Amino acid sequence: MxxxxxxxxxxxxxxxxxxxxxxxxxxxxxxxxxxxxxxxxxxxxxxxxxxxxxxxxxxxxxxxxxxxxxxxxxxxxxxxxxxxxxxxxxxxxxxxxxxxxxPVATMIARVKGLRLDPDCFGRHVDTVIDRFPEMSITPAISEDAVRRLAPWYSENQFNDLARLANAIKLEGATDDFQMALECAFSAIVKPTSFWKSRSTKPARDPERTPPLVLHAFQRQCKLMSEAWSQVKTRCEGNSKVxxxxxxxxxxxxxxxxxxxxxxxxxxxxxxxxxxxxxxxxxxxxxxxxxxxxxxxxxxxxxxxxxxxxxxxxxxxxxxxxxxxxxxxxxxxxxxxxxxxxxxxxxxxxxxxxxxxxxxxxxxxxxxxxxxxxxxxxxxxxxxxxxxxxxxxxxxxxxxxxxxxxxxxxxxxxxxxxxxxxxxxxxxxxxxx
Missing domain, CATH: 3.40.50.150 (Vaccinia Virus protein VP39)
Incomplete structure (x- = not known):
């Protein structure tokens, strides 16, 4: 150089x-x-x-x-x-x-290293969305976690995120696809909340109108499918995170x-x-x-x-x-x-x-x-x-x-x- x-x-x-x-x-x-x-x-x-x-x-x-x-x-x-x-x-x-x-960072890093078939990922997403309406609004997390999460969401948004999380758990996908679905879910939990946009510190904006949970999840999964369609399908190197x-x-x-x-x-x-x-x-x-x-x-x-x-x-x-x-x-x-x-x-x-x-x-x-x-x-x-x-x-x-x-x-x-x-x-x- x-x-x-x-x-x-x-x-x-x-x-x-x-x-x-x-x-x-x-x-x-x-x-x-x-x-x-x-x-x-x-x-x-x-x-x-x-x-x-x-x-x-x-x-x-x-x-x-x-x-x-x-x-x-x-x-x-x-x-x-x-x-x-x-x-x-x-x-x-x-x-x-x-x-x-x-742990959130390492999850993202591992997903970024995957080479998933976009069509197969899309089928898992469709199954999750189909199951969404019938899922419980009780999330499979501790009461302490629920208590800390609830103030960041409207009641409807919280319930829909719980439904979506439960639908992803029920999907029973292989480890790689399951992790990818959880990453997609993780990517929308802040945009669908009252978290102040572009804030570098935790800050609540009660006047904010977040997108609907299911719409945000579908858009996020579409982005991920498009990303995998662009990446090199086979890499010779080994990766460990x-x-x-x-x-x-x-x-x-x-x-x-x-x-x-x-x-x-x-x-x-x-x-x-x-x-x-x-x-x-x-x-x-x-x-x-x-x-x-x-x-x-x-x-x-x-x-x-x-x-x-x-x-x-x-x-x-x-x-x-x-x-x-x-x-x-x-x-x-x-x-x-x-x-x-x-x-x-x-x-x-x-x-x-x-x-x-x-x-x-x-x-x-x-x-x-x-x-x-x-x-x-x-x-x-x-x-x-x-x-x-x-x-x-x-x-x-x-x-x-x-x-x-x-x-x-x-x-x-x-x-x-x-x-x-x-x-x-x-x-x-x-x-x-």
Whole structure:
């Protein structure tokens, strides 16, 4: 790849702190990492997902590896989310291993990796729709889950979703088709609710008029059928997606050639909260709050600063100390994120073969006026676990819907009158 890049190697370990903190400002902004040139496959739209990883970035990462002379056959994504990297690896016949702590995300990723016959899927959908009118309005989930779900729906919408869920369970399809039907159901539980449109936090809009459940389900299944009609029917690579926390999960069975991933932003997206409707309806949890445990980037996990200070690298320590003066609880949450990401760097190094390349897409933000230097912290973490060199470019993300700004209380906002926090992301290409 002929693009200009900033190169940081291990000679910067132990460098002067002033140089350390300012090094990424020299990274160039590169067009091919900012915008795709082709239309994204429809399969990537089969389920809503916050901060979804653009498919063209995966292609750019593979192009970079090829230009570097890396022969790729095994790829991993340690924050696989809804499975974009997995799908893009599969169409190139690469083996893929992915993990994510979120059960809703891993379900979507697995479905995205299926190669279902559209006509056969359509017949299962028709059977579900035919059974729908006669089904019970009592959902097969716990009373706690029902109590948490009910406020998000009108009585009629809730009853129809219960009927639909029961019809899908009764269908008795094979595992792959059953999972696909559940994914279609999951994709409509938020649009058919009073959840405020395009909200990055749980927010109810009682004035909203959601679509009818059955109509939404039919449209969703049509989209999925169209997506499968476009995908490559046979892939030679093996794909495995597991639910688990990257800091403790068993890694790939064999070393991988490449990791392509996008770590979460610290305290920005509370994935357990944003996916609560799907998690509750599908029985993944009776209380979505238990899913927060172990999530990297959540504001609900906090570390004791006195005990953790010795483990944080220099970038983390500077950020956390600056934030501590503004908000102690937030400083503790950010410290937890940084410590987790240092473990992630080590695990990625362990997962890869010598000569492999890990590509990270990561952005910075601001909290209470303090720059949260996620990208520079990750660079330092990667060097500390003996990645040999890191190349860095910037990409513009100003077209990212509803996320470039924060209001005064720290909440994400689409208003240009709020504080601008998401103008750029960094692409870090770490060579093992």
């Amino acid at each position: 002929a693009s200009p890049m900033l190169t940081i190697d291990r000679s910067s370990v132990g460098c002067d702190p002033i140089e350390l903190y300012g090094r990424l400002r020299l990274a160039p902004r590169v067009d091919e990492w900012s915008e795709g040139k082709s239309t994204e496959a429809k399969i990537h739209r089969i389920h809503p997902y916050p901060a979804k990883f653009p498919a063209f970035l995966v292609a750019a990462a593979f192009d970079y590896a090829k230009a570097e002379g890396l022969d790729v056959s095994k790829v991993a994504d340690v924050f696989c989310g809804c499975g974009t990297v997995g799908y893009e690896a599969a169409v190139r016949n690469f083996d893929f291993w992915g993990c994510d702590i979120n 597991i639910q688990g926390n990257i800091t403790v999960v068993n890694g790939p069975p064999q070393p991988v050639d490449m990791i392509v991933t996008s770590p979460p932003y610290v305290t920005s997206y509370e994935y357990a909260d944003l996916h609560q409707l799907s998690a509750l309806w599908l029985g993944f949890a009776d209380d979505h709050r238990i899913m927060r445990a172990g999530i990297i980037g959540t504001g609900h996990r906090r570390t004791n600063l006195g005990r953790s200070l010795r483990d944080m690298n220099r970038v983390a320590s500077r950020v956390v100390f600056s934030l501590f003066e503004k908000n102690k609880a937030l400083a503790e949450a950010v410290a937890t994120y940084f410590l987790d990401m240092q473990i992630v760097a080590k695990r990625c190094h362990d997962f890869m073969r010598p000569g492999g390349i890990a590509v990270f897409v990561i952005g910075n933000t601001k909290l209470h006026g303090v720059a949260i230097d996620n990208a520079n912290h990750l660079v330092e973490s990667l060097l500390n676990v003996e990645f040999q060199k890191i190349r860095v470019v910037k990409r513009s993300i100003m077209n990212k819907a509803n996320t470039p700004f924060r209001s005064a209380d720290g909440k994400l906002s689409g208003s240009p009158n709020a504080m601008h926090v998401y103008g750029d992301e960094y692409i870090l290409m770490a060579h093992r």
